[in-house]
Amino acid sequence: MIILEGVSKVYHGSVYALRDVSLHIKRGECCFLRGPSGAGKTTLLKLMYALEYPTSGQIFIQDRDITGMDFLNIQAIRRHTGFVFQDFKLIDDWSVYDNAAVILEILGKTSAYIRGRVWKMLKWVGLQHRVYERAGDLSGGERQRLALVRSIIHDPDILLADEPVGSLDDDMGRYIMNMFYRLHKKGMTMIVASHREDPVMDFARVIHLDRGRILAE
Numbered sequence: 001m002i003i004l005e006g007v008s009k010v011y012h013g014s015v016y017a018l019r020d021v022s023l024h025i026k027r028g029e030c031c032f033l034r035g036p037s038g039a040g041k042t043t044l045l046k047l048m049y050a051l052e053y054p055t056s057g058q059i060f061i062q063d064r065d066i067t068g069m070d071f072l073n074i075q076a077i078r079r080h081t082g083f084v085f086q087d088f089k090l091i092d093d094w095s096v097y098d099n100a101a102v103i104l105e106i107l108g109k110t111s112a113y114i115r116g117r118v119w120k121m122l123k124w125v126g127l128q129h130r131v132y133e134r135a136g137d138l139s140g141g142e143r144q145r146l147a148l149v150r151s152i153i154h155d156p157d158i159l160l161a162d163e164p165v166g167s168l169d170d171d172m173g174r175y176i177m178n179m180f181y182r183l184h185k186k187g188m189t190m191i192v193a194s195h196r197e198d199p200v201m202d203f204a205r206v207i208h209l210d211r212g213r214i215l216a217e
């Protein structure tokens with residue numbers, strides 16, 4: 001489903017974020033990326049979403065080489081992928097509802113469908129009482145839950161999540177990890193960068209990164 005072959009990423013000609021990383025992720029697999037700050041976790045996720053391009057090596061998503069792909073084809077692949085950004089990238093002046101709905105609107109879904117889906121998903125993460133508030137007025141944990149909803153609202157095949165429980169307390173972290181488990185059971189392929197050690201992650205494959213290299217699994 002996702003294949004990296006000898007991928008390196010060098011920023012500004014000298015900062016090695018990833019060195020010769022090869023990785024095969026099967027359909028339906030759930031992978032946790034572990035590693036200290038600066039190990040290259042975010043870079044790896046960004047490469048899989050074509051937000052950055054590798055300096056060398058190749059990346060295949062669903063059997064298609066995205067390394068030199070044009071924008072329209074990248075957009076088509078992103079329709080089947082969700083991305084949770086480490087810094088959320090919510091639109092603060094918009095309501096919770098509008099932040100959650102925007103992708104479905106871009107995809108041209110009917111307003112009745114959008115209403116139903118947005119309510120269902122916000123309820124799922126316990127944000128239904130904040131639907132009409134400004135996203136900028138939410139707490140850190142609420143913003144994180146909204147970011148997660150936004151990334152999976154279009155029911156993607158692949159979910160890339162960058163520290164999705166980073167600013168949650170233990171209970172909410174476990175709750176979100178449980179949601180990942182349920183998405184995994186539904187067959188979603190997931191790659192999650194996380195510092196968190198949590199028993200619910202027994203179902204996951206754990207990949208350790210350090211200074212741009214895969215150390216161990």
Ligand SMILES: Nc1ncnc2c1ncn2[C@@H]1O[C@H](COP(=O)(O)OP(=O)(O)OP(=O)(O)O)[C@@H](O)[C@H]1O
Binds near residue numbers: 041
């Ligand atoms: N846009 C960029 N320009 C230059 N250097 C960058 C850029 N993005 C990342 N780097 C560098 O690449 C390396 C890997 O960074 P990356 O953000 O992928 O690590 P990370 O594992 O996600 O860290 P953290 O746990 O702190 O989020 C670091 O040395 C970082 O400084």
Ligand SMILES: [Mg+2]
Binds near residue numbers: 041042162
């Ligand atoms: Mg990071």
